[in-house]
Amino acid sequence: MSLVAEAFMNQLAAAEPWPENAALYQQLKEDQILLSDNAASLAVQAFLQMCNLPVRVVCRANAEYMSPSGKVPFIHVGNQVVSELGPIVQFVKAKGHSLSDGLDEVQKAEMKAYMELVNNMLLTAELYLQWCDDVTVEEITHPRYGSPYPWPLNRILSYQKQWEIRRKMKAIGWAGKSLEQVLEDVDQCCQALSQRLGTQPYFFNKQPTELDALVFGHLFTILTTQLITDELSEKVKNYGNLTAFCRRIEQQYFEGHDKDGSAAASARSAKRSLLR
Amino acid sequence: GHGGGSRGREAYAKFSGAPLTVNTINNSWSTPKADVPVLISEDTVISQPAKILNFLRKQRYNADYELSAKQGADTLAYIALLEEKLLPALLHTFWVEAENYCSVTKPWFASRIPFPLSLYLPGKMSREALNRILLTRGGPPLYSLTEVEAQIYRDAKECLNLLSKRLGTSQFFFGNTPTTLDAFVFGFLAPVYKVCFPRVQLQEHLKQLTNLCRFCDDILTCYFKLTITDG
Numbered sequence: 001m002s003l004v005a006e007a008f009m010n011q012l013a014a015a016e017p018w019p020e021n022a023a024l025y026q027q028l029k030e031d032q033i034l035l036s037d038n039a040a041s042l043a044v045q046a047f048l049q050m051c052n053l054p055v056r057v058v059c060r061a062n063a064e065y066m067s068p069s070g071k072v073p074f075i076h077v078g079n080q081v082v083s084e085l086g087p088i089v090q091f092v093k094a095k096g097h098s099l100s101d102g103l104d105e106v107q108k109a110e111m112k113a114y115m116e117l118v119n120n121m122l123l124t125a126e127l128y129l130q131w132c133d134d135v136t137v138e139e140i141t142h143p144r145y146g147s148p149y150p151w152p153l154n155r156i157l158s159y160q161k162q163w164e165i166r167r168k169m170k171a172i173g174w175a176g177k178s179l180e181q182v183l184e185d186v187d188q189c190c191q192a193l194s195q196r197l198g199t200q201p202y203f204f205n206k207q208p209t210e211l212d213a214l215v216f217g218h219l220f221t222i223l224t225t226q227l228i229t230d231e232l233s234e235k236v237k238n239y240g241n242l243t244a245f246c247r248r249i250e251q252q253y254f255e256g257h258d259k260d261g262s263a264a265a266s267a268r269s270a271k272r273s274l275l276r
Numbered sequence: 277g278h279g280g281g282s283r284g285r286e287a288y289a290k291f292s293g294a295p296l297t298v299n300t301i302n303n304s305w306s307t308p309k310a311d312v313p314v315l316i317s318e319d320t321v322i323s324q325p326a327k328i329l330n331f332l333r334k335q336r337y338n339a340d341y342e343l344s345a346k347q348g349a350d351t352l353a354y355i356a357l358l359e360e361k362l363l364p365a366l367l368h369t370f371w372v373e374a375e376n377y378c379s380v381t382k383p384w385f386a387s388r389i390p391f392p393l394s395l396y397l398p399g400k401m402s403r404e405a406l407n408r409i410l411l412t413r414g415g416p417p418l419y420s421l422t423e424v425e426a427q428i429y430r431d432a433k434e435c436l437n438l439l440s441k442r443l444g445t446s447q448f449f450f451g452n453t454p455t456t457l458d459a460f461v462f463g464f465l466a467p468v469y470k471v472c473f474p475r476v477q478l479q480e481h482l483k484q485l486t487n488l489c490r491f492c493d494d495i496l497t498c499y500f501k502l503t504i505t506d507g
Contacts (some may be wrong), residue, residue, distance in 0.1 A: 070416050109438040113353035120356035171408040269364035 010094040012080060018095055022026065022055045022077045024048070025063045031147045032061060035225050036126040043217025045083050048075075049253040051097045061148035088212050094269055099209045107204060111155045111211045114203065121189035122218045124174060125182050125232075131165040134236040135228050136225045178190045190219075194239035201248060208249070305458040311458070347450050351457040351502075354449075357435060357462050364409050364463060365432030365478055368425060371405035433481045439465075440485040445492065454495070462495050 026041040026076075028130060029034040033041070048055045060066065063219050067074040067083045074083035074090075082091045084226060092098070138258060146154025169175045174182070193215060202208045203215070219242055222234050236242055343351070370381045385401075386394040414424045439461060443449060449457045468478050469492045482488060 068417055103440040109442045110350065110353070112438060117353040117356040120360050168411045171404070173413045180346070186354065187401045192352040195345040195349040196353070198346065215422065256460040 001012060003050040009080070009091070014094045014096070015212045016078050016095075018097075020054065021128050022053065022075060023058045024075050025058050025060055025066060026073045028059045028061055028104055028148060033059075034130050034141060034144060034222060035227070036123060036130060037064075037127050038225065039123070039126065040085065041217070042069070042235060043214045043223055044073050044075070044088055045251060046097070046249060047085065047089065047093075047210055047213035048092065050099055051092060053092065053097060060236040079214075085210065085214060093270050099207065099213075100204075101211070102207065111204070114193070114211050115214055117192060118190060118218055121138045121142055121185050122174070122222075124169075124257075125186045125189075126218070126222075127165055128169060128174055128177070128182050129179075129227070129232065131162050132169055132175065137162065137178050139228060159220060176192055183231055186232065187238070190236055190239050190242060194242050197241055199247060201245075212245075212249065215244055219243075220246045222248065223273050316372055343450060343455060347455075351455065351460075354439075354441060354457055355439070355460050355480065358460060361431045361435035362426040362464055364413055367405040367409060368428060368474070369468065369473065369478055371402045372409065373473075374476050377402055380471065380473055429477060432478055436478075436485055436488065440488050443487050445487065448491075454499075458491075458495070460493060465492050467497070 022040070024044060027037060045055070045057065053173050063074070064070060064071050068081055069083045069087075074081055077091070080091070100108060103111060114180050129136055131137060137245060142155070142158045142160075146156075146160040148154075149157065168176065177185075197203055202212045204211075219236050222236050223243065223246060225233075227233075289325050297307045305469045368370055369376055371377055382402075389397060409424065410421075411429065414421075418427055446452075448454045449461065464490060465482065466480055469489065471479075473479065
C-alpha cells in the first residue's frame with residue numbers, strides 16, 4: 001500500500017488495544033486448504049501466539065476472495081483487515097507488540113534475509129509442488145481447491161489459479177525445473193536453516209521472533225501434510241534440529257489449545273503425528 | 277542485462293582466481309531468457325548463478341572455503357533477500373523505466389549482440405522484465421503500475437539499508453577476504469552505482485550509504501583495476 005495509507009493505518013492501529021474477538025480467516029481446514037496456504041496461516045497463528053495475542057481461527061471457503069491482497073490468511077481486528085505475515089507483523093507492532101525489538105540492527109537484517117529465504121525457496125517449492133507437478137495437481141490440488149463449489153465452478157477456479165501460478169513460475173524461472181531440482185532446493189534451504197539454528201532453541205537464541213513463526217509454519221505443515229510421496233517431508237526430517245524445533249514450538253504454543261481454533265492440533269490429528 | 281548476475285559471477289571468479297572467460301551471450305537463437313550471461317570454462321557452458329557457483333566449487337576454485345556453516349547459510353539468505361527485494365527495482369531501472377531503457381540499456385545491449393538478435397532481444401528482455409515485476413509484485417492492493425513501482429523502489433531502498441547495516445565498517449561481508457556473498461552483492465550494486473542513467477533514484481539512495489559505495493569502489497579497484505563506465 002502507499003506510504004500515506006500505511007501511515008494512516010498505523011495510526012488507526014495504534015489507537016485501539018487488541019480486542020478479544022480478533023479473528024483469523026483461512027480456507028476450510030479439512031477439505032480445501034492447500035499446503036502453502038496452511039503454512040502461511042500457521043505462521044501467522046504461531047506469531048500471534050508468541051505475542052500472546054488471542055485470535056480465533058475462522059474457516060471460510062471464500063477466504064481468499066475476502067482477503068484484501070487475495071492471499072490468506074488475513075486477520076480481522078476491530079474494524080481493520082490485514083493480510084499476510086509481513087503486514088500483520090507491522091500492524092501488531094503499531095499496536096505496541098513486537099518480537100524483534102530486542103534485536104540489534106545487524107540481527108534484524110539477518111532475520112529479514114532468512115525470512116526472504118523461506119519465501120524465495122520453501123514457499124516457491126510448495127507452490128511448484130502443488131500447481132506444477134502434474135500428479136499432485138490431479139490427485140490433490142484440483143479436488144481440494146474447488147471442493148466447496150459445485151461443478152463446473154470448482155474446475156474453473158482451480159484451472160484459473162493453476163494458470164496464474166504457472167505464469168508466475170515461468171517468470172521467475174522455475175517452470176523449467178524438474179521435481180528433483182525443486183526438492184534439491186528445499187534441501188538446500190533446510191540445510192541453511194538447520195545450520196543457522198544450530199543447537200539454539202530459537203533462531204535468535206532464547207526468544208522466538210517472526211522468523212521462528214514463519215519457519216515453524218512451513219516446516220510443521222510440510223512434516224504433517226500427506227502428499228503423493230514422502231519426499232518433501234523427508235527433506236525436512238533429514239535435519240534433526242529442525243524437527244525438534246517444530247516439536248518445541250508446537251508444545252510451547254499450541255498444546256493445550258484443544259478448541260477448534262487450533263490449526264496445528266487438528267492438522268496433527270488429521271494427518272500424521274509429528275511425535276514418533 | 278541482469279547486470280547483477282553477470283557482474284556477480286565475474287567478481288566471484290576474480291576473487292577465487294579461476295581462469296575463465298565470462299561472455300555476455302553465447303550467440304544462439306535458443307538462448308533468449310532472463311539469465312543471458314553465461315560462463316564458459318573450457319568446453320562447458322552453464323548459466324544461472326547457483327549452478328555456476330556450484331561448478332566453480334567442484335573445480336575447487338572456492339572463495340568460501342574459510343566460511344563456517346552458519347556463514348554459508350547467511351550467504352543463501354542474503355542472496356534470497358537480494359533477489360526478492362532488490363532485483364525487481366534493478367530490473368525496472370534497467371529495462372522498464374522508459375528513459376533509462378531507451379537512452380542507455382537498449383543501445384548498450386544491442387551494440388554487444390549480433391544482428392539480427394539485436395533487433396529483437398532487447399525488446400523481449402524489456403517485456404520479460406516488466407512481466408516478472410507485475411507477476412511477482414503486482415496484484416491487490418496495488419492496482420496500477422505506478423503503485424507497484426513505488427513499492428518495489430521502497431523495498432529496494434530498504435534492502436540497501438539492510439545491506440549497509442550488515443556490512444557496517446567491515447571490508448567485506450565476512451571479514452577480510454571476499455566470498456560468494458560479496459560477489460553477489462557487488463554484482464547487484466555495481467550497475468546501480470556506476471551506470472549513468474537519466475533516472476537515478478536508486479543510485480541516489482545508494483550514494484547516501486557510504487559504506488556500500490566504499491565496498492564497490494574497493495572491489496573495482498582491487499579486482500577489476502578499471503572504472504566501469506557501463507553495466
